[in-house]
Amino acid sequence: MFKSIQESPLYALANSESMAFFGASNNITSMGTNLLMSVQAMGFEGKIYPVHPKEDTVLGTRAYQDVKDIPEVPDLAVVVLPTRIVNETLEACGTFGIRNVIVVSGGFKEVGGGGVARERVLVDIVTKYDMSLLGPNCLGVANPHHKLNTTFIPYEGPPGFIGLASQSGSLITQLFDYLARLGLGFSTAFSVGNEATTDLVDCMEYLGACPHTKVIALYIEGIKRGRTFMEAARSIVPHKPIVAFYIGGSEAGKRAGFSHTGAMAGPDGLYDGLFRQSGIIRARSVTELFDFCWLLGSARIPEGRKVVIQTHSGGPGAAAADSCGRAGLDLPGLSRATLDKLAPFVPGTGSVNNPVDLTFSKNPQDFFSRIPEILIEDENTDVLMIYFLTPWQVVQRVMIQAGVSPEQAVKEGEKIVAQQCEQMARLMRDQDKPIVGFSFRSPEEPSIKGLLSRGVPVFPGPERAAKAIQALTAYGRIRERFGLNG
Amino acid sequence: MFKSIQESPLYALANSESMAFFGASNNITSMGTNLLMSVQAMGFEGKIYPVHPKEDTVLGTRAYQDVKDIPEVPDLAVVVLPTRIVNETLEACGTFGIRNVIVVSGGFKEVGGGGVARERVLVDIVTKYDMSLLGPNCLGVANPHHKLNTTFIPYEGPPGFIGLASQSGSLITQLFDYLARLGLGFSTAFSVGNEATTDLVDCMEYLGACPHTKVIALYIEGIKRGRTFMEAARSIVPHKPIVAFYIGGSEAGKRAGFSHTGAMAGPDGLYDGLFRQSGIIRARSVTELFDFCWLLGSARIPEGRKVVIQTHSGGPGAAAADSCGRAGLDLPGLSRATLDKLAPFVPGTGSVNNPVDLTFSKNPQDFFSRIPEILIEDENTDVLMIYFLTPWQVVQRVMIQAGVSPEQAVKEGEKIVAQQCEQMARLMRDQDKPIVGFSFRSPEEPSIKGLLSRGVPVFPGPERAAKAIQALTAYGRIRERFGLNG
Numbered sequence: 001m002f003k004s005i006q007e008s009p010l011y012a013l014a015n016s017e018s019m020a021f022f023g024a025s026n027n028i029t030s031m032g033t034n035l036l037m038s039v040q041a042m043g044f045e046g047k048i049y050p051v052h053p054k055e056d057t058v059l060g061t062r063a064y065q066d067v068k069d070i071p072e073v074p075d076l077a078v079v080v081l082p083t084r085i086v087n088e089t090l091e092a093c094g095t096f097g098i099r100n101v102i103v104v105s106g107g108f109k110e111v112g113g114g115g116v117a118r119e120r121v122l123v124d125i126v127t128k129y130d131m132s133l134l135g136p137n138c139l140g141v142a143n144p145h146h147k148l149n150t151t152f153i154p155y156e157g158p159p160g161f162i163g164l165a166s167q168s169g170s171l172i173t174q175l176f177d178y179l180a181r182l183g184l185g186f187s188t189a190f191s192v193g194n195e196a197t198t199d200l201v202d203c204m205e206y207l208g209a210c211p212h213t214k215v216i217a218l219y220i221e222g223i224k225r226g227r228t229f230m231e232a233a234r235s236i237v238p239h240k241p242i243v244a245f246y247i248g249g250s251e252a253g254k255r256a257g258f259s260h261t262g263a264m265a266g267p268d269g270l271y272d273g274l275f276r277q278s279g280i281i282r283a284r285s286v287t288e289l290f291d292f293c294w295l296l297g298s299a300r301i302p303e304g305r306k307v308v309i310q311t312h313s314g315g316p317g318a319a320a321a322d323s324c325g326r327a328g329l330d331l332p333g334l335s336r337a338t339l340d341k342l343a344p345f346v347p348g349t350g351s352v353n354n355p356v357d358l359t360f361s362k363n364p365q366d367f368f369s370r371i372p373e374i375l376i377e378d379e380n381t382d383v384l385m386i387y388f389l390t391p392w393q394v395v396q397r398v399m400i401q402a403g404v405s406p407e408q409a410v411k412e413g414e415k416i417v418a419q420q421c422e423q424m425a426r427l428m429r430d431q432d433k434p435i436v437g438f439s440f441r442s443p444e445e446p447s448i449k450g451l452l453s454r455g456v457p458v459f460p461g462p463e464r465a466a467k468a469i470q471a472l473t474a475y476g477r478i479r480e481r482f483g484l485n486g
Numbered sequence: 487m488f489k490s491i492q493e494s495p496l497y498a499l500a501n502s503e504s505m506a507f508f509g510a511s512n513n514i515t516s517m518g519t520n521l522l523m524s525v526q527a528m529g530f531e532g533k534i535y536p537v538h539p540k541e542d543t544v545l546g547t548r549a550y551q552d553v554k555d556i557p558e559v560p561d562l563a564v565v566v567l568p569t570r571i572v573n574e575t576l577e578a579c580g581t582f583g584i585r586n587v588i589v590v591s592g593g594f595k596e597v598g599g600g601g602v603a604r605e606r607v608l609v610d611i612v613t614k615y616d617m618s619l620l621g622p623n624c625l626g627v628a629n630p631h632h633k634l635n636t637t638f639i640p641y642e643g644p645p646g647f648i649g650l651a652s653q654s655g656s657l658i659t660q661l662f663d664y665l666a667r668l669g670l671g672f673s674t675a676f677s678v679g680n681e682a683t684t685d686l687v688d689c690m691e692y693l694g695a696c697p698h699t700k701v702i703a704l705y706i707e708g709i710k711r712g713r714t715f716m717e718a719a720r721s722i723v724p725h726k727p728i729v730a731f732y733i734g735g736s737e738a739g740k741r742a743g744f745s746h747t748g749a750m751a752g753p754d755g756l757y758d759g760l761f762r763q764s765g766i767i768r769a770r771s772v773t774e775l776f777d778f779c780w781l782l783g784s785a786r787i788p789e790g791r792k793v794v795i796q797t798h799s800g801g802p803g804a805a806a807a808d809s810c811g812r813a814g815l816d817l818p819g820l821s822r823a824t825l826d827k828l829a830p831f832v833p834g835t836g837s838v839n840n841p842v843d844l845t846f847s848k849n850p851q852d853f854f855s856r857i858p859e860i861l862i863e864d865e866n867t868d869v870l871m872i873y874f875l876t877p878w879q880v881v882q883r884v885m886i887q888a889g890v891s892p893e894q895a896v897k898e899g900e901k902i903v904a905q906q907c908e909q910m911a912r913l914m915r916d917q918d919k920p921i922v923g924f925s926f927r928s929p930e931e932p933s934i935k936g937l938l939s940r941g942v943p944v945f946p947g948p949e950r951a952a953k954a955i956q957a958l959t960a961y962g963r964i965r966e967r968f969g970l971n972g
Contacts, residue, residue, distance in 0.1 A: 154879055285805065285948070318707060319657075319733055319771065397640070462772070
């Protein structure tokens with residue numbers, strides 16, 4: 001593990017202050033142009049030097065006919081050129097002194113035949129000039145903390161705490177909006193492409209040392225350096241959790257039929273063992289990958305697997321209990337002391353078993369403050385799971401019926417919701433046990449959005465929450481096993 | 487099975503033309519008042535007669551001191567009164583001639599002790615007057631096709647094709663918005679409560695005969711009439727699929743700890759057998775319950791389990807292949823004829839294996855028309871799975887960069903998106919094989935919403951799509967087994 005992130009060969013690349021850009025033009029349907037538009041859309045604060053044989057300006061920025069015409073040596077070169085001129089361009093960049101390159105162009109090892117030889121030449125050039133390389137055949141890097149995004153789709157949402165190293169570039173771009181809707185974002189996401197020189201392990205090590213990254217996600221189609229991968233992971237997991245989604249089977253097998261028998265069965269078991277020995281938590285889908293990262297990056301690690309469920313709706317409470325059971329979590333009863341403290345808050349229709357079903361709360365604010373506080377303080381509670389019903393319309397409807405104007409009802413409703421969300425966020429900060437929410441309402445609804453934007457995890461559905469809690473407890477055990485606990 | 491839905495004892499109740507309402511007042515925090523507000527919010531077209539001992543009007547509607555003061559005999563009585571006066575109110579309703587009642591009030595069998603005797607009296611009254619009853623301890627019915635909703639939360643979205651019988655009332659209310667976001671809705675949803683006289687089986691039979699209902703969802707905490715349940719289901723499933731989510735364990739066991747061991751293990755296996763013998767498809771979560779209903783109600787039943795995946799993003803395509811493998815689906819290769827037809831549409835960077843990864847489409851419209859058409863016509867294709875990447879912002883960005891004004895770009899973008907969605911919906915209608923979409927983008931984004939609102943299922947994530955396809959193929963086998971195929 002690096003002592004500091006600056007030691008990573010990817011540091012200068014992911015934090016470049018200036019870039020030469022090859023392959024963008026004023027033709028807005030070209031790939032290169034679209035990538036440069038993403039760079040501009042993110043508001044990259046360094047200098048951008050488009051290189052173009054004919055144009056004077058590209059997308060409004062002064063262009064240079066040749067790399068050596070650029071008035072300084074840029075930190076980074078992004079190359080989105082036709083395959084046949086990529087290597088000569090890299091050679092020119094190397095001569096000029098550029099030491100970090102992202103090669104987006106494909107047509108190398110992944111196409112076989114002449115592509116293999118072409119990639120060998122590329123590696124020779126990169127090695128000769130001691131360059132750090134992402135690719136070829138990748139989408140580069142999205143580091144929103146640095147306002148850098150070289151991928152095809154504009155970055156959405158705030159910078160976040162999830163670091164990603166991915167063997168699919170397009171997948172990264174598909175997740176910007178997905179994460180933003182959950183109040184999440186990337187710290188840095190790497191598309192590794194063919195991994196000609198730097199690979200998944202290098203990215204993992206970078207993210208291990210990255211101060212913005214609280215948890216590392218890996219999207220894996222196949223690992224090259226098995227032993228190094230394991231060693232790197234083992235040095236990181238005592239400090240920072242790693243979650244991997246392995247799509248199974250070889251690239252060849254996958255493309256040529258991808259039956260779930262044969263091809264997958266072998267490697268799948270192999271990878272299972274590799275992840276276990278590395279202290280890596282395995283996800284079974286893209287959704288799980290980011291659900292696990294979400295909770296691992298935002299909640300405390302619980303002492304054990306005893307979950308108390310707070311609800312005011314019977315069905316969702318029961319469904320949550322069922323999901324916890326299936327995820328190997330326990331549902332303890334509440335202590336005598338807790339029951340006594342709880343009594344004044346629970347109406348006759350409620351139940352103080354676990355799930356704690358409050359039905360109607362006498363005072364809705366209690367649901368966000370005193371009640372969860374009492375429940376989480378129970379000695380039997382390791383994790384508190386809360387169902388958010390969000391009676392947003394009901395709140396408004398009641399107010400309108402009471403004579404408040406519709407506009408005023410929206411305003412008053414928003415104030416109440418903000419207060420409730422704030423109370424819940426404070427409770428989460430003050431407690432050293434994890435609080436995990438779930439709901440069937442839209443993450444775009446004010447009351448859910450208010451929680452998400454304050455860092456309270458609210459999963460769409462109890463089964464996703466329960467599986468994420470399972471991952472959280474798994475990480476607790478991994479930390480014990482790998483030698484750091486606190 | 488009923489020959490017509492009018493034979494169901496629940497028909498008059500769920501399609502009432504007038505109602506007496508007990509327990510609403512002008513106190514807007516009371517439960518009864520909120521239920522009446524939901525009835526009003528839905529725009530119920532029949533007469534509403536609030537009964538209140540003191541008020542002249544309730545929520546703006548003329549109130550009556552006593553049921554016998556009402557100028558006609560209403561079809562339905564909704565009772566949200568304190569427990570101790572429920573039975574005398576039912577007696578009065580019976581005497582007056584009302585033959586359908588929803589008892590929302592709790593405090594009966596579910597509380598044990600005196601509640602058990604109280605429920606026995608209630609049943610005697612209901613039997614004496616030959617009433618149809620939902621409850622006690624329920625939320626009644628939501629029949630949006632009839633603009634009737636007696637539950638606590640206003641109905642959202644359009645009427646739909648999913649029929650629900652639920653042993654949790656609050657769950658129903660939590661799903662209005664959830665389904666609406668996916669372009670779905672209930673045909674009719676019943677909250678059965680304590681099932682004092684009518685139960686899950688009655689609701690299932692109603693929904694089996696209901697012309698608006700294409701698929702039946704059951705939320706089950708425990709079944710009473712096992713044999714009748716099975717017989718009813720077996721008579722329905724050849725015509726209409728049934729999906730059940732059983733939350734496991736007895737009510738008692740669930741409330742008093744609900745460990746996933748012991749209590750659950752026995753009944754769970756039992757229910758598994760019951761569902762299998764009944765031809766019912768089992769869901770393992772609320773999400774799965776409605777995912778399965780979604781696809782079963784909107785897609786053709788495939789001949790087999792061979793799935794062809796169309797994508798223009800490698801990672802999501804591979805993740806879909808992985809999900810299909812895990813769900814027991816096969817990924818066939820394409821026929822020679824298909825490859826020939828496809829060739830002009832696939833750029834050099836693409837792959838015509840399965841997943842078919844188009845990367846860049848030369849003409850984006852092809853992705854929604856000619857390409858899926860070619861793929862679905864392949865003799866090896868049973869199901870076509872399509873990844874929707876929705877380059878909504880990218881479309882706009884490109885247009886703006888081309889000199890189109892931002893407002894115009896939005897308008898043009900919407901037109902293009904509407905066209906694409908329409909093409910896809912038409913393809914789905916014209917083909918006799920199912921088309922199943924998936925995406926990581928928000929269902930609220932124009933391009934996804936456009937598909938959903940036109941009835942094209944687009945699942946949030948490939949694993950949910952793959953599991954729903956699995957349920958679809960399972961139903962094909964059930965239909966064969968239970969004697970109706972076509």
